[in-house]
Amino acid sequence: MLKKITMTVNGVKRTVEIDVRESLLDVLRDKLGLTSVKQGCGVGECGACAVLIDGVSINTCIYLASWADGKEIRTVEGLEQDGKLSSVQQAFVDGGAVQCGFCIPGFVISATELKEKKQSYSREEIRRALSGHLCRCTGYQKIVEATEKALEED
């Protein structure tokens, strides 16, 4: 069954026709060309497909596109402002947190959620908050350090 939904995607209102069985992952990638949203497992185990839905980091492979009707969606494609990386993106770049990069959009999204909550987090709390994302390259060390640094900045 097809259905029209309207979402705000990276600040722009978008109306798309979807199959009600489609995941938000497939709609963002295939209909809107947002290829930062990566599929690593398709069943909510790896976190590579996370985006911000109304400010909350959610795995889009197990989130139906039809649920996104009326919601605000943000991906890493929308985090740059005036040609400048967001503080989280910049911290990941400067801190050597990126290797193959396949998991990185998901981590940046969850770190951005923390940043926008404007609270302070211990390293242990950061680790827990990011633990829904798997990475095989970095041992997580520089990802946690970069997130910590981004959260310390104003």
Place this chain on the structure above:
Amino acid sequence: MEFTTIGKSVVRKDAAAKVTGKAKYTRDMEPKNMLHAKVLRSTITHGIVKHIDTSKAEAMEGVLKVLTPFNIPSGNFPTAGHPFSLDPAHQDIADRKALTDRVRFYGDEVAAVIAVDELTARKALKLIDVVYEELPFYLDAEEALKEGAVEIHEGSKNITGHNTYTVGDVDIRDAFAQADYIFEDVLEVQPVQHVQMENHVAYAYIEGNGRLVIVSSTQIPHIARRVVSQALNMPISNIRVIKPIIGGGFGNKQDVVVEPLVAVMTVMMNGQPVMYDMDREENISCTRTRHGVRFYMKTGVRKDGRFLAKELRAYGNGGAYAAHGHSIIGKIGGNFYRTYPAELATKYEGFTVYTNCSVAAAMRAYGIPQIAFATEAHVDNIAKEMNIDPIKLREMNMVKEGFKDKLSGVTINTCGLPDIVKKAKEYLHWDEKIKEYANQTGEIRRGVGMAIFSYPTATWPVALEIGGARIVMNQDGGVQLQMGATEIGQGAATVFSQMAAETIGIPYEKVNFEEFTDTDIAPFDTGAYASRQSYVGGKAVKKAALEVKDKLLTRASVLLSLEKGDLDTQDGQIIRKDNGQQVASVADIALDSYYNYHTADTIAADVTATVETNGIAFGGSAAEIEIDMRTGRIEFLKLINIHDSGTILNHMLAEGQVHGGMSMSLGYALSEVMLYDQKTGKPLNNNLLDYKLPTLMDTPSLDVSFVEPYEPTGPYGNKALGEPPTVPTAAAIRNAVLQATGVKVNVLPMNPQTLFEHFLDAGLIEEA
């Protein structure tokens, strides 16, 4: 050695693209008219396909074609990412077909559907009926070698390869006879999987001129091109392989896994693009794994602790197809001999065995995590039995600078092991902790442990080592750097750019590295494997950069009427050597090279480098742990890897490599294992929930340190770093468990179940 750009923690070339979603991976670039394929995988472990009925699947709306072993144009091909050998006796075993009517493991590829989308293809698979005749299957290497076992590949006796050697001036039996003590251990490591975050994915199409194009997430584009040529019996010049940005490989993409199949598919679809993107479940159990190996290890030791004689028999479980053949178990043999050279004699016998498990092949460090675990556990066992400090025993027996390897002919020019051991001792406060943690009782116990290793950087002299580089200087003095060596996430693009900047004498930011490797454009290189690229490809970059610099200075000397020998480059400027005065910019000279009315001749170099040597890298790991005896859970108080990789080309990236390797070794040590149902051969945990790679909550804070001797055979003093971090950590943790509890754990993984059983056997705990 003084460097300007080498050694600096410059930011990765591709980092910004990867945090903004601008980085394009294979799946991100699909043409609009793409067809999608899914593969029907066997639901038996060993047998013969008697009949396939595809009629219902073919009748389904949206299905374009159903492929079976009986209707595709594919011959046999090898899959290993090895350079081709001109000697037929050394060529890889060509035992694979794009689809097979002889099933050799659970999940073998028996049919495929091409459809308008993935969902349709997936549904159509359920409509295919296959009739099998089942055969007995073997999950254990030694079982598959037993008299009367059914041959998994006809005529093979289930042996892929057999490596043997004896070295030493004394007969091995006499050498053991001279020993005061003989120690024997049976040690076993499990099969594990790469779990790179991007699954295998490729698509293929045929261009208007009839050439086949394959876009693939591969570590080895030039080798993939050659193997597809073999599989389809197509001229190599008719094939073009493009490698986009890669979401990790770790050796799993050092095999040709999906390329022949997508090539066959587009050929059958008149050149329309067809994509095959694997599911995670397929990727874990149907691509490649690290060999599980059983070791029978024996050492003859003199009273003072010196190793006189060593003997090892190793059985590598190679799984259903040869893939890398016997080269991994062969490398294990070389390592066994080298790290602790016996005074009198060493004997090795290694079997690589066909079984009905998932196919084993290359995985980061190519057999050395296996042998390093076995060796380092065995050394600590000897130390315990002889009541010698395990570090002292290592210092007495470990390989030293100047050692000439009788198997490979390679001489060790630089060896950081003495400094590594010293650093590890200081880090752990070894002497105090060894005393403090002796004779513990109670439910919570602590221990310290360490392990070391040696590691050859490249594959010489086992295989050819060749790398190509092309540098073209732009009008503004920046350069384009193109290579056949591949960036797969490890940072190759960045360090190659640093090398070019260093040698030409321009800023790092002025080097553009083409991260897509296109076999139509990129110079020949065999790709990302071993830890060879910065060593072999680095030599090519240096050669090309020196040529560019020479052409630049020649032109500058003519333009400026100065002696060429008086000029040099520095940070994008042409300077006088005597006083450092800037006399022109590199940009001025570059612009002239393009547009000088009479002498225009762009500055470029296109070179190939071969390497006929090998730098031996070293390293170690040190761990302080706490074990809960009741649960078998290990917590980390301290964990470090210390590496001698020669010159560190970029400290920030190097630390990242080490962290990742340590994490992989932690999984190897504590949680990761490929499980198969012993009754059916079916994989039990081929998903990310049940296959336990370390999550953030399982990973402690990781420390890293380097010692940096200048390796004379490396282009910038560098040796291996990509793979070595995966080698020592598991053994260090294991030895800390021994120190904490007195229990020798000779198997991996040391998950709570394993430790519980060992502690129970040792009488340290009682069953409730």
